[in-house]
Amino acid sequence: MPKISAETVADHRAMQRTAIVHAAIDVLLEHGYAALNFSEVATRAGLARPSVYSYFKSKDDLVVAACEHQLPKFLQRIEQAMSRARTPRSRLTAFIRAQLEAAAVGEHRLALAVEHTDLSPEAWRRIGDLHERFAPGIAGVLTELGHSHPDVLAELVQGIVNAGVKRIDAGEPPTRVIRLATELVMRGLALPAAGRDEFLDEAGIDDRATMDDAP
Numbered sequence: 653m654p655k656i657s658a659e660t661v662a663d664h665r666a667m668q669r670t671a672i673v674h675a676a677i678d679v680l681l682e683h684g685y686a687a688l689n690f691s692e693v694a695t696r697a698g699l700a701r702p703s704v705y706s707y708f709k710s711k712d713d714l715v716v717a718a719c720e721h722q723l724p725k726f727l728q729r730i731e732q733a734m735s736r737a738r739t740p741r742s743r744l745t746a747f748i749r750a751q752l753e754a755a756a757v758g759e760h761r762l763a764l765a766v767e768h769t770d771l772s773p774e775a776w777r778r779i780g781d782l783h784e785r786f787a788p789g790i791a792g793v794l795t796e797l798g799h800s801h802p803d804v805l806a807e808l809v810q811g812i813v814n815a816g817v818k819r820i821d822a823g824e825p826p827t828r829v830i831r832l833a834t835e836l837v838m839r840g841l842a843l844p845a846a847g848r849d850e851f852l853d854e855a856g857i858d859d860r861a862t863m864d865d866a867p
Contacts, residue, residue, distance in 0.1 A: 669707050671697040673721050676714045681761050685769040688714065712775035715766055719779050722762045726754055727786040734788050740796040745834050747790050748813055752833060755817040756826035764821075799841065809837055 675696035679688050688711055694701040708714045733750035737743040754760055771779075790809060794802035816833040820826050 665707075668697070668699060668703065669717075672699065672704055672707055672714070673717050677718045677722065677762060680715070680718060680765040684765055685711075685715070690714075712772050715769070715771060716775050716778045716782075718762060719766065720782060723779075723782055724786045726759050726763075727783070727788065729754055729759070731786075731788040734793075740793045741838075743793050744790060744797070744809075744837065747788070747793070748809070748816075748834050748837060749830050751813050752816050752820065752826060752830045755820045760817055794841075797841065805841065808840075812837055 672693055675693045676688060678696060679692055690704045690708075690711075691701050693714065694704045697704070704714075708717065730747060730750040733746040734743045737746045751760075766779075789806060791802040791806045794805050794809075799805055812833055816829045819829050
């Protein structure tokens with residue numbers, strides 16, 4: 653059982669809260685929302701059960717705190733990838749690739765753990781607000797590319813990415829999923845076809861041989 657100590661009361665409370673959030677994330681990732689309870693979280697954090705209630709009043713509060721801890725890191729990864737891209741087209745491929753790469757290393761697992769949970773409307777609103785603050789949108793990119801319904805198309809593109817995440821979870825090679833998802837979006841948006849090397853560069857695929865690993 654870990655012991656928490658700090659030089660000041662404020663530091664001590666911050667460390668306790670962080671330990672609780674980390675413990676909650678571990679439970680969610682290992683066993684899912686149904687297994688999340690304050691007793692288990694307290695045990696993992698090395699605290700008494702009443703201590704958890706001094707920071708969080710409900711499971712919903714705990715789940716929101718877990719999302720507040722993890723989601724910005726995931727979304728900032730996407731934003732950083734897009735910021736390095738030089739053109740609207742390459743920003744779009746970066747948007748797709750960054751999410752699927754994150755899925756390949758498990759960074760999306762918390763989102764999956766809470767996706768179908770019975771959270772309160774208020775909890776979902778708080779998570780949605782968090783996403784809105786940090787999520788890099790692609791509606792502007794689609795506008796730059798000349799599309800007249802960018803908001804609708806942005807949701808459709810995200811739907812393709814979400815389907816790709818599920819395929820990666822099912823064991824499909826990430827490089828194949830990234831390639832196919834990017835091709836589908838680019839062709840679906842009727843963007844000018846890139847040359848083979850240009851496409852690989854925009855999709856961030858270094859191994860040219862992977863282009864032939866699937867029909």
